[in-house]
Amino acid sequence: MSISKNIKTEDTGMEKHVPFISAKECATCGELSVTIQVGQNVIHPSTVEHSIKTITLYGKTKEGALKQLTLFQLGDENTVARVRTSVIKGTFTELIATSYCNLHGLWEGSLKI
Ligand SMILES: [Fe+2]
Numbered sequence: 001m002s003i004s005k006n007i008k009t010e011d012t013g014m015e016k017h018v019p020f021i022s023a024k025e026c027a028t029c030g031e032l033s034v035t036i037q038v039g040q041n042v043i044h045p046s047t048v049e050h051s052i053k054t055i056t057l058y059g060k061t062k063e064g065a066l067k068q069l070t071l072f073q074l075g076d077e078n079t080v081a082r083v084r085t086s087v088i089k090g091t092f093t094e095l096i097a098t099s100y101c102n103l104h105g106l107w108e109g110s111l112k113i
Pocket residue numbers: 015017044050051101102103104
């Protein structure tokens with residue numbers, strides 16, 4: 001069994017799981033400010049019984065290598081499924097994020113930069 005066959009990329013239900021990545025360029029610092037939110041318009045629930053446990057960000061290099069950039073572990077409840085980090089501008093061609101829901105599994109979203 002391959003883990004890639006178990007990663008979902010499109011939401012179909014009411015609850016939203018796909019990590020939506022946005023990147024804003026800092027004109028003076030050479031960085032991209034990156035926000036990852038689980039659910040673009042409807043944020044994922046955050047309760048003891050049902051929550052996002054991890055959000056991981058990867059960067060795809062110009063040579064095609066995939067590098068893990070950050071791993072966020074979220075709390076069981078009262079945690080908004082949104083995280084922020086920064087990456088060096090010009091290093092990556094694409095950002096890929098995964099989110100893990102304790103009830104609904106592993107999800108993936110990406111952004112070409
Ligand atoms: Fe869920």
